Amino acid sequence: MNSRQPIPVVVLSGFLGSGKTTVLNHLLGNRGGTRIGVVVNDFGTIEIDAMSVAGQLGDSMLSLGGGCLCCAVDGSELDAYLEKLAAPAHRIDVIVIEASGLAEPQEMIRMLMASENPDVRYGGTVQVVDAAEFDATRARHPETDRHLAVADLVVLNKTDRVDEAERARIEARLAELCAPGIPVVGAEHGRIDPELLFDRRPWTETRGQLSFEDLLAQDQAQGQDQDEGACAHVHAAYESTEFVSEQALSPRRFIDFLDRRPAGLYRIKGFVWFGVPGHDERYEVHAVGRFLRFAPQPWGRGEARLTQLVLIGAGTDGPGLLAELAACREPAPQEARPESMWGVLRYVARPAAESEAEADGPGSAEADGF
Ligand SMILES: Nc1nc2c(ncn2[C@@H]2O[C@H](COP(=O)(O)OP(=O)(O)OP(=O)(O)O)[C@@H](O)[C@H]2O)c(=O)[nH]1
Numbered sequence: 499m500n501s502r503q504p505i506p507v508v509v510l511s512g513f514l515g516s517g518k519t520t521v522l523n524h525l526l527g528n529r530g531g532t533r534i535g536v537v538v539n540d541f542g543t544i545e546i547d548a549m550s551v552a553g554q555l556g557d558s559m560l561s562l563g564g565g566c567l568c569c570a571v572d573g574s575e576l577d578a579y580l581e582k583l584a585a586p587a588h589r590i591d592v593i594v595i596e597a598s599g600l601a602e603p604q605e606m607i608r609m610l611m612a613s614e615n616p617d618v619r620y621g622g623t624v625q626v627v628d629a630a631e632f633d634a635t636r637a638r639h640p641e642t643d644r645h646l647a648v649a650d651l652v653v654l655n656k657t658d659r660v661d662e663a664e665r666a667r668i669e670a671r672l673a674e675l676c677a678p679g680i681p682v683v684g685a686e687h688g689r690i691d692p693e694l695l696f697d698r699r700p701w702t703e704t705r706g707q708l709s710f711e712d713l714l715a716q717d718q719a720q721g722q723d724q725d726e727g728a729c730a731h732v733h734a735a736y737e738s739t740e741f742v743s744e745q746a747l748s749p750r751r752f753i754d755f756l757d758r759r760p761a762g763l764y765r766i767k768g769f770v771w772f773g774v775p776g777h778d779e780r781y782e783v784h785a786v787g788r789f790l791r792f793a794p795q796p797w798g799r800g801e802a803r804l805t806q807l808v809l810i811g812a813g814t815d816g817p818g819l820l821a822e823l824a825a826c827r828e829p830a831p832q833e834a835r836p837e838s839m840w841g842v843l844r845y846v847a848r849p850a851a852e853s854e855a856e857a858d859g860p861g862s863a864e865a866d867g868f
Contacts, residue, residue: 505590506621512645514810521688576595604648623650629684631787631789646676647675652672652681669682738810747770751826763814768808781793781842790845
């Protein structure tokens with residue numbers, strides 16, 4: 499007989515680049531004694547998100563790349579993952595699924611509610627919203643409103659990138675789009691109170707605005723589209739291009755490539771090796787819309803020097819992008835002058851206190867890529 503309480507499974511969703519991995523890393527770094535199991539679902543086959551959280555977790559993380567978990571129609575794949583994490587040996591208190599930035603949370607909820615695994619139970623959906631991209635994301639993908647409607651908690655992230663008035667406007671809009679009484683928590687860099695997730699009595703127990711029947715009805719409504727081969731999911735409109743290079747990239751040519759990136763190329767993430775003397779770190783890169791950031795990090799011990807990028811966009815020319823990136827390769831990076839890194843260094847995030855102090859100073863908008 500199963501004497502354990504079922505482990506709550508929380509779905510962490512949100513559009514591309516909204517800050518899901520950042521929230522997850524914050525939770526992992528502030529979990530106290532709580533043991534978190536994590537399932538990461540990367541849209542591309544290069545598991546950038548998984549790499550970004552792996553350091554903190556060891557064997558209580560499972561990653562799935564190459565497509566959206568929400569497309570696993572019968573949920574057996576997800577069930578298999580949850581079963582592994584729920585094994586008593588892991589002593590997990592809560593499982594968080596970081597959905598891909600293009601996932602349909604309703605599908606994941608449906609699968610979790612339909613799961614026959616007695617060791618887990620659906621524990622709610624957290625929807626991460628990028629305050630700076632709020633209107634742009636809704637305009638491009640009206641489906642995101644549907645995602646807000648099933649959320650049990652909304653994290654309005656990147657509040658540092660909007661002013662008070664804009665934040666108030668977004669909050670008012672969110673109150674209309676979410677189910678009544680759903681909390682909207684503002685956050686900078688995903689810093690939310692972990693208690694919101696680890697509470698023994700999760701918020702969903704009192705909300706429950708979405709029944710299993712509702713989800714089945716939604717499914718049937720979508721079924722017709724799917725029969726016709728027109729997947730109703732957001733990600734049907736998006737394609738992912740992946741670039742890997744063992745050769746260093748020229749910082750100047752790469753910045754030039756980024757400056758010219760087409761509007762449809764909505765998200766770039768990964769790690770770049772420039773190999774310029776004095777800058778041999780691995781540079782994590784994030785582009786979300788026109789926003790661009792680099793973060794230098796040390797290479798792992800024995801880690802191969804490599805550039806790995808995932809580019810996600812709508813109507814992008816994959817082979818063309820790959821050709822442009824191939825042209826950024828630099829066969830002799832050790833001969834490059836340190837100044838060639840200046841273009842990259844302009845986009846390196848400064849520590850929070852420093853960037854707050856300089857927020858009104860010259861160049862801060864430039865560094866955000868505006
Ligand atoms: N200015 C600012 N940047 C943020 C904040 N939160 C996250 N970011 C940055 O936004 C970028 C995307 O963050 P991620 O956490 O990778 O977003 P994600 O939702 O996991 O992205 P996908 O997995 O591609 O959907 C990174 O450069 C983060 O450092 C924030 O509150 N303020």
